[in-house]
Amino acid sequence: MATQKSETDELAAQIDAIKAEMQNISATMGRIAEKGMHRAQDKAFETKESAEEAIKQNPLQAIAIAVGLGLLIGILTRR
Template sequence: MSSDEGEAAMTDKASYDRLQKDVDAVKSDISNLAEQITDALNGLAGTAQKQARRGYKQARSSVDGIVSDLSEQGSAAFDAAQDAAATLSESLEDAVQQRPLAAVGLAIGLGFLIGVTWRR
């Protein structure tokens, strides 16, 4: 083996060793990058989950408030309807007591109209 061949072999060996170190460094960098990406994705997932929970709680609170308001409005409407029915009942009683013959005539007339309509 000549000295040129020996020098070339040593140069090739040194180049190979440097290339191997570079490949190992790139592998390590890729591994670190993969870990960083995994951590970032886990962080994003946790943040998204927290935001989803917060949104759910806000929506539920809004729905509960709306249901409560509707319940109160329904109760108020029911009370108003009961009051109106009671007032109408009292008005009819007063009208019948004041004009009993007119009330009987009105009842007979309404009965006749309903009977004629019912036959058709």
């Protein structure tokens, strides 16, 4: 009986260790995902600002591109 109790206690300790390790892994994955999200937001903001600057420098070209894309999307969605 004592051996069975010690094996049960050892198994419970291993399960607790696995749970703790899973929580650590989950927390680490969360931090990694958050950093990636912040990098993506920063990149999107930089891209938005560079697009705005390009539009300010070449407004007619920007309008022509927008009209062309609109026509292309219109043609593709008709089919």
